[in-house]
Amino acid sequence: MSASANDTIDLQAIFKKLLSKWWVFFITCALAIGGGVAYIKTTAKIYLVKTVVMMSEKDKSAMGSKEEFLKGSALMNNSSAIEDLIAQLVSVSNVTKTMQRLEFGIAYYERKDFLTQQKFEYPPFFVKLDTVAIQVFGLPIHVKVDREAGTYRVQAEAKHAQLYNVQKQIELEGFIADYKVDEVRKIGEPFVAEGLSFTIEFPEDRNYGNDKERYFTINSLDALVAEYRDKTTAGALSEESNIVEVMTTGEVTAKEKQYLNKLVETFIESELLRRQRKGRSTINFIDEQIGVVSDSLRKSQESVEKIRKQDGVFDVGQSVDVILNDRSRLEDERSQWVRKRQYCVSILSKLRTNTDYRNVPAPQSSGIDDAVLNSTVLELTKLSADLAAENMNTVKSNPKIVTMERRIRNLVGSLISTAEGLVEQADITIADLSKRLGTLNFRMNKMGRTEGSISSAALTSELTGDLYNYLMEKKYEASIAVASDQVDKYVIDIARNASGKPIKPAKKMVFGTALMLGLLLPLGFLLIRDFFNDSIENLDQLKRVSSIPVLATIPSSKRKRIMPDEPKSLLAESFRTARINLQYLNTGKQRQVVGFTSSTSGEGKTFCAVNLATVMALSGKSTIMVDADMRRPRLTETLGLTEENKGLSTYLIGEARLDEIIRKTDIQGMDMISAGPVPPNPLELVELPKMEELFIELRKRYDNIIVDASPMGLVSEYVIISRHTDVTLYVVRERYTKRGALRLINEMVKGKKMTDIDLLFNDVEQASGDGYGYYTK
Template identity: 35%
Template structure:
């Protein structure tokens, strides 16, 4: 547990140390983001939220509630108004279009203020509505260019100068929204008198100043934009939100957002008014159709009544009769009663046939209207037709915002078709039942009439005419009653929807931009971005980052680390005696003397994976430290392809060296050079040969190593890099200790596989060690304390 806590504390401290090294990023990035946020807040128009509320009816009714006596309580469920359907209608493009057609939103007015930030461009823009100081009246019959900023300037002579340009403009039919032409590189430059019609190929409008123009502040620019009708509908439809105030509530809350309060409140109010008006118009249309149907029936029945009354009066006058007498009153009464039943049954049967015919022609609305106007009392058909009317209403509401492929719409069509088929079967059965009843009444009438035939002919004819007149009079009175009811329903029609709260501002604080939140986000992002960058860089680094990483990746023992010299240093002991790099070489020298003790540990080879890792730097400086500690040391530079050792000691690179000795061009004594450092000898590479590899393979090289073993305490071999040439695999047979140099944050991790490969080649008492070079103590958490090591050096 303590080990885990210590590891967590180390990781956190290491992380904070890395962040501290780049403290300026944690200051600069937040400042830049705060500045960008300030510009964003200053240039973004504040957007406010507005809302209104609308109440729906509990159930759909064709007229006022006071005039409704058609549905029974048990059947009222079928006419419940669907909240989802009404929301779909309220948010439909067609209703939004109707509302916008009643508003003057086709032109938007803007000002570019004289603020300091607008010196960088038209960044801070303010929109106006009814207070811009002028109005633009469009000729909607003529096509107009939409979406282009048209700048307006009042000249000293009182004329308006209009100019604008755009890479692409659209000539639009304002009535349909169709794009008539796309104009590339559009430019406009015209002068017009206030109140005068400007008619051009691309614009037809009139600009009229208002009284408020005298009190308007000075601005940098004024311009207006003609909005595309369909784009305007899409904009308002996109930001309109309609939802119930509570679950299962029938009060809807309409919400929209915008930077100009006058436009948003007018839009919400007009949208609700249009919605309520459409509902009333729809009710009046249904009532008018019912009234027209009853009127047509009254005309027919009134004509029949006049003919029957005229026939009765004519018969009595021709026969000199006033009353047929009481003799036939009983039979005539029965005939009258049966004829009345037959007439009502025929009327009911015709109603059934009318409704059935309407259903077969897929006219559900006509079927419902015919049934409602007939006044037939049949609860079963009432329920079924009410259900059909509800399904049809739901489909009409959904069809506003859905196409024929919508699965919900298809399901409603299937339910409507099933209800129609069920009604057709019911009506067919009722018609058959009516026919049977009519046949029975006809038989009974025939029987009574046979009995009456026994009466005198005049009495019989008078009774027949009087019965027909009575029947027509009853039908006429019945239709007149229904006509009065339909007229009352039409006269008292009101919408079931009601505006509860007109549009108003929801909150005095803007919806966006929220300055405090944006500034807090900018600060957090400014801290998180550099932190994330540093963590990502650390995690994705492909180079060796620490000694711990070396220990994890390789099995070779770790010899030590060398501090970064910070500049071009050759011999640190001579140039920087009191530095961390000099102290680190002392430490490595002590470690090396410990692991390389004994007569069989005298030849020490230095190599690396590639050039630039400081192999020669470590080799020469460590050899200097060994020599200064009293050990007789010689450096053999076997990297004859790219020799650099001579330059470390100020020798001439053309002087005889290893290549000269191996070629037999000089003696060993002539090849060895003595620097100013006591106990140190240098056998530099000499002139660059063409056959470096072959020279190292000669027996003369083996003899050289054997001879130097006897003459020196340490033989330091500066070998070529493993990753570039293969000489070290030849030299490896002569070395007792191999030191593989890795440069901090330079050597690639994948190159460490060469350490493992080299370790497998070690035989007998040969040993391999890893040396980490170029460690910047001040920038490395693990070794930050060593940056003070120079203070402890004598």
């Protein structure tokens, strides 16, 4: 038979075996589905709540183009990537601010029939904590109300009760070991005990029956932040979209909606405050510059008035127009370099004394149009703001923070180097311009000291006045930008129940899993049991294990013997078939002496021998049974006879004659020889010449001789007894005989140490065999 054929037979056998255990699958599936129903009934329902937010990468501005000073509040326009904004939205700092604005510190619960539900909108009572006292948190505090007695009872118990400072909203390191509270108070009276201090209100419209268990828990801020941070997720609708979905899950949709709405509101408010701080920083810097310019303007004006009063000159002649034009140009250039130097000196001071660079003013605020310096300052302020946001969300050892800090240090170093270079260059340029202005002044002095002094002072006053007006204009623009500033982050959809039905427990998944377990668990058990089961399960398996022909299959039966008054029973028919196969399917061979053996005891060897002898005797053949199993004789008991002192063992040692050991049975035409007293050396007895003499004489007297011998798998007597038999019937019992037990007989047959042997398959379930009387070679 091919391997593929064997595989097919294996699969068929397995399928038949599983099909025969249909009731196991039915019971386990029913139990699993029942467990699924119980799980759904006793598990709190979890809902998905989400809100949709517009999260633009660029903020709206109230001012003009990028080419203008402040560039439409360009100093406040640090755009962030959507991913960074999402990280800020669901950051620990933002969730913490949100929780501080919500009243989630106390959670109320009711439990009935193994189902615990959180009561958010309609709690059974209201608890107000004493914020000064230290409270235990995180454990259920049970409350039982007796309105008739006007009292309420508080019970709480924990192995280790952690402590919480409600006022400071911090968890304390200490705890109370073996904590237990069980006290009664009058309704309206505050409850004060170790680790608990609160007042409790019981509304009149609440029903406090004993059918429900009611309790509340005190939640710490850190625990709430950790819980909601873990279950809050956010993501853009697509890679190029600025619209973000923010989601969370929970038992009470109203509570989760309140949380999401407040989370987004807090984030938008924080963004607006951040932008306004940036704007106010710019205005403060402009105010500093205006103060300096204002003082210079006052002094220049005073100088002009003083010269006019001293010399009586009130008009500047046209003789110095050319020199004044040159001087005006040089003064303007010198003024620009002075402002640039003042800015560089100011920024050097800030960079060397501060560690927070978010509010470093831009060069444009001083009228400096230096692209490299401007881009470096803007990059430094943006990176500093990002670093501050990241520090709120994670530890300082985070690789991302380390990288950002290193980048900031590089930018600061680069900016210091650039500013120092500009200061040095400004000093050189200012000195040169001053020298050139001195030359012009000298020329002007030649034309007239008074006229030159008045013109110089007037020009200085005019230039300073222009600068003052310029700064005032920019301050006005910045003030308008701050007052009218707004972020373009806004809520598109307020928080809502996303699916309208619970996401957990998912009924389809629960029942699908239950059904799968109901099928797989018994399937796995049966397959594993079959894998480790070494016994022969059916006729097909027996034929694969051994090439020895199967004479017949004997069905399972509660009867031990075939009764003469039931000749047509299934058991009688099976042994009748075995007799026919034995006598007629091997024509030409002597089959007078039939020996029975097996692998081990309990396989039905004696049962088969007795019943085959019975059908032979009922067919009219003179038959005798010989109990050659002198170690564990069972034949006398099976035939319902009493044990006597004479038998095969006494005959072989010469203490009894053959006629003395032959006994009649209740079946006409069937005699028997019992084993006799158990000898100490059965193997030596069967080797005696008397054994051969016995079978020679019995062949003369009887048509059929049935020998019930010892199992071959345990002792070796049958190898010697088989010299006197014509055929050996090796009994194999279904679901009992081990496959490895047939290895010995297979090797003996293969080595031709034993011939004329057939298998008799005993105790076969009717569905597992091919009927009775199947014979194959």
